[in-house]
Amino acid sequence: MSNYLHRGFETSELASRTARAQKIMHEMKLDAMFFTTEPNVRYFTGFQTQFWQSPTRPWFVVVPAEGKPIAIVPEIGASGMAQTWVDDIRSWPAPQPEDDGISLVAGVLNALPSRYGRVGATLGIESYLRMPVNNYLALTSLVNKEFVDSSLAVHELRQIKSxxxxxxxxxxxxxxxxxxxxxxxxxxxxxxxxxxxxxxxxxxxxxxxxxxxxxxxxxxxxxxxxxxxxxxxxxxxxxxxxxxxxxxxxxxxxxxxxxxxxxxxxxxxxxxxxxxxxxxxxxxxxxxxxxxxxxxxxxxxxxxxxxxxxxxxxxxxxxxxxxxxxxxxxxxxxxxxxxxxxxxxxxxxxxxxxxxxxxxxxxxxxxxxxxxxxxxxxxxxxxxxxxxx
Known part of the structure; x- marks a missing residue:
């Protein structure tokens, strides 16, 4: 038991979660999954901070169909995210209401291979988007892919604990x-x-x-x-x-x-x-x-x-x-x-x-x-x- 009482997780644990998500993406015909909430961001990156108590700044993680997660985070959190297994970290000087990371997220999603033209987002049961609705609507208009509900699949992924x-x-x-x-x-x-x-x-x-x-x-x-x-x-x-x-x-x-x-x-x-x-x-x-x-x-x-x-x-x-x-x-x-x-x-x-x-x-x-x-x-x-x- 003592092997599991250390803080955080080994990189292999986070890589396994990502691989399982990518298997689901293939089955659901998704090019990526898009995450905004603390539990899901932490689940795929290992990023853990009390700063989520502040509602001012949004945080984003994209899990592509292949490769490691991509983090799009406020500059105040970039150094913390750099301590995780994530390599690709984009940041902006949040808060910036006129464009609070939206163009950066759109750029990441548009640059991914468009095999299916679909992005999964937690839009459904027991889920929410931790970002202004207006910003989400703006994002969907900037991204040349369809946003579809992947909430149930993400719940099922997280149900099976290591x-x-x-x-x-x-x-x-x-x-x-x-x-x-x-x-x-x-x-x-x-x-x-x-x-x-x-x-x-x-x-x-x-x-x-x-x-x-x-x-x-x-x-x-x-x-x-x-x-x-x-x-x-x-x-x-x-x-x-x-x-x-x-x-x-x-x-x-x-x-x-x-x-x-x-x-x-x-x-x-x-x-x-x-x-x-x-x-x-x-x-x-x-x-x-x-x-x-x-x-x-x-x-x-x-x-x-x-x-x-x-x-x-x-x-x-x-x-x-x-x-x-x-x-x-x-x-x-x-x-x-x-x-x-x-x-x-x-x-x-x-x-x-x-x-x-x-x-x-x-x-x-x-x-x-x-x-x-x-x-x-x-x-x-x-x-x-x-x-x-």
Whole structure:
């Protein structure tokens, strides 16, 4: 495992990603793929910076049908990009609203061999263009090729993780588990959600996380009604149930799982709901194998929840892909039907409304292997943990 804990990736890893993309381009009859977002730029170049937090400057990478990626970046980032495996780097003094790199990108695309006259861009599902729409429209008018949607193909490319990627996710899951383990000792009645989450963040950072950009908390008497809000300044009282869901990152790869606790005591109904989502996770794991589908995972988990009196599921899905982004395709839904393959990293996230205004959500991280699945997160306790601090 230690071979994969160093920062970044070997050039061979990035070259393999590019080669796989070029195979897809041949199948889709594309002369190039055009990328603008941080995850995709980083995926093909290895370029990693916090500067993406600034919306002022656009960044572009073109992966041609043959050869290495070409980066078209603001001058402020040229030296950083030069530290990657990319050789061909074009730059301009951004921001330059009248032509913010558009003519440079057009020049690169027009100079490529035009075998098919088509360029792939992430225009569709779970994708976006990190550039002004007007600039994209201007680019399409300057390039003598047709722009077509390649978003689904790019999602499918990134779904299959290398061993190096898997080990990075395994490491951030280990770190996240360490943070969760400390909550049982540190959290106590009278603390606020915000105070508990602040200490949780500190613990993960001290354990080796680079950042913890997603930490939510929900609490209430014997249950909670939301898993996307908080943390708030609400004080924990005896009889409360608390959920914390986190996405921590190390070296650009995410964990994404949650834990539940009761304080002082919990009703039998709430304990039973916890057992139901725990058992649903078990059934989801057992169904996770190559050749099965995300819909198989969904029904394996939903049948357990339904049998235990679920009034509904307001999350909309029972897990999703995970990796260079906190949530990736595919989704575990009744209609997704994505075929599972070795190397796919998934979350199992069964959730149920078990009483009016009360939900119970449980989440773990797994990787699909050649003959089944493997836990990446260390499983939670099979019974709801009650904190009596």
């Amino acid at each position: 061993q190096a990627e898997i080990e990075k996710i395994r490491e951030i899951c280990r770190i996240t588990n360490l943070g969760f383990d400390k909550i049982r000792d540190d959290a106590r009645i009278g603390m606020t959600e915000r105070e508990i989450c602040k200490q949780f963040r500190i613990d993960m950072l001290q354990a080796g996380a680079d950042e913890c950009p997603y930490i939510i908390a929900g609490s209430g008497p014997d249950g909670y009604d939301s898993i996307i809000m908080g943390p708030t300044d609400r004080q924990i009282e005896a009889g409360d149930v608390l959920i914390i869901d986190t996405g921590a990152a190390r070296d650009g790869y995410f964990s994404d799982f949650d834990r539940n606790w009761a304080f002082g005591h919990a009703s039998e109904q709430t304990k039973a709901a916890y057992r139901a989502v725990y058992e649903a996770t078990t059934k989801g794991f057992e169904a996770a194998r190559p050749g099965a589908t995300t819909t198989d995972l969904y029904y394996a988990m939903w049948r357990v929840l339904e049998a235990n009196g679920a009034l509904g599921n307001d999350v909309g899905r029972l897990g999703h892909g995970l990796g260079i982004q906190l949530t990736e395709r595919p989704s575990n839904t009744a209609t997704d039907n994505t075929v599972l393959k070795p190397g796919m990293v998934m979350t199992l996230e069964p959730g149920m409304v078990y009483a009016p205004g009360k939900s119970m959500i449980h989440e773990e991280n797994i990787v699909i292997t050649e003959d089944g699945a493997e836990w990446l997160s260390q499983r939670a306790e099979p019974e709801l943990v009650v904190i009596n601090n």
